[in-house]
Amino acid sequence: MSDAEGDIEALIRLMARLPGFGPRSARRAVLHLLRKRDGLMAPLGEMMSHVAETVHDCPVCGNVTLAETCAICADPARAGREICVVEDVAALWAMERGGSFGGRYHVLGGVLSALDAIGPEELGIPKLLERVRGEGVSEVILALNATVDGQTTAHYIAEALDGSGVRVTSLAQGVPIGGELDYLDDGTISAALRARRAF
Amino acid sequence: MSDAEGDIEALIRLMARLPGFGPRSARRAVLHLLRKRDGLMAPLGEMMSHVAETVHDCPVCGNVTLAETCAICADPARAGREICVVEDVAALWAMERGGSFGGRYHVLGGVLSALDAIGPEELGIPKLLERVRGEGVSEVILALNATVDGQTTAHYIAEALDGSGVRVTSLAQGVPIGGELDYLDDGTISAALRARRAF
Structure with a gap:
């Protein structure tokens, strides 16, 4: 393959490093991107570069943010x-x-x-x-x-x-909402029993 | 959320449009990218923008390429x-x-x-x-x-x-390599039988 085609290969290799992607699904995703060059690939690449360049840790709480402090720390109602x-x-x-x-x-x-x-x-x-x-x-x-x-x-x-x-x-430990006792581990059941409350 | 945090949200929404990704897995992928800003997010965004800008259909065969004609059409050995x-x-x-x-x-x-x-x-x-x-x-x-x-x-x-x-x-139609007859559809078995050859 020429250097130019190598760029598509390089893109597949980078995509394959995302969680949930392997070489096959990364190739499928890149094919999809190649079909939607203007509608998806260009804006996704641009947004990714923009976020990678701008994002940093909030100096107050350590959350990721693109502003000076994160939206949560900047909200006076949450102070x-x-x-x-x-x-x-x-x-x-x-x-x-x-x-x-x-x-x-x-x-x-x-x-x-x-x-x-x-x-x-x-x-x-x-x-x-x-x-x-x-x-x-x-x-x-x-x-x-x-x-x-x-x-x-x-x-x-x-x-x-x-x-x-x-x-x-x-945080309270106990039975998750919608959880069935039969599928819970023993430790969770014990913790839920210890922390039982009046019905 | 402020506009700045909105960019991270927008990135998640764009990622969720990739095949194999939904809102949950897109969020997980963006978290991964945020952790690897310099090692993965920046090069991936750059490569994606570069390919989106440069890629076009090969004027000879219709393959995608970043060069004038694709590597296959440019190879004299394949002519x-x-x-x-x-x-x-x-x-x-x-x-x-x-x-x-x-x-x-x-x-x-x-x-x-x-x-x-x-x-x-x-x-x-x-x-x-x-x-x-x-x-x-x-x-x-x-x-x-x-x-x-x-x-x-x-x-x-x-x-x-x-x-x-x-x-x-x-292309020949028949039993795929490694295929078991029991799992093949009737049409494929019929086609393989019609196209049978001397062993």
Whole structure:
């Protein structure tokens, strides 16, 4: 193949690195793009370059944003209330989709890990403590993944906030909405039983 | 969301229009891109814009190319031999992956369809006849899909080439390599039986 055709090959190889794509589906996607050059390929390429160039972490909370601070930190209605601590932007988006949280976030960008030498500094935990003091926060909600590393990190943050006078909570654990007991793991059933409430 | 965050939303909406992607998987892909801004997102956007801007149909065969003519038409070793007639670029790529065809192609860009008012002119069939006369072609291989419209188009081209002295063939129909008879449709088994050969 000539260099020119090599560019199409290079595009397929780049597309194949997207999650959910392999070499076959990437080729199919590129064929689709080649058919819709003006309607889809050109605007998608342009938008991708624009976002890649402009996007950065919000200096307040660590969310991704193209503005100076992210839309959530820039919204005065969301200030001075709860701060929800999440592991990454994926978790932040999931919380926002839930649609029932009206406070701000703090994106750790990972979890504590002795193996990977990720300590409190790397996760911006001192900055979180500073925000709690400075922003008049009423509550810190620990919305970390229910994994060992996630829960270790949650405990560390809870201890660091001890004595600050702010309320520290974590997401409830239990049966998911629409979940069937028969398909749930034992740990979830035990947790749901321990946290049972008056009907 | 502010306009800036709207750009990330717009990127997700554009990604969701790729085949194999829905709103959920597009969001996951964009999160992945946001994590790999410099390593993947920037080069992918740039390559996509470059290809969208430069790509066009090869004026000889209708293949997609970024050069003046496609690499296959530009290769003198592939000239003056067979012309393989395919419905679209996807079929051309599939033939090339097969790796055993050494001639050139003619991409119709569709099939004859009275309903959609697609006639021989729209498919470049007069141009194919011209190429057969001008390029000293030895054989025209009809590699059209085994659908009703594909076979109608194949018959039309075969008739148009009647009397030109060039050999007209079509791909063999039969049991796919690795195929089990129990899983094949009746039409394929009948076709394979009719075309049986000495072992």
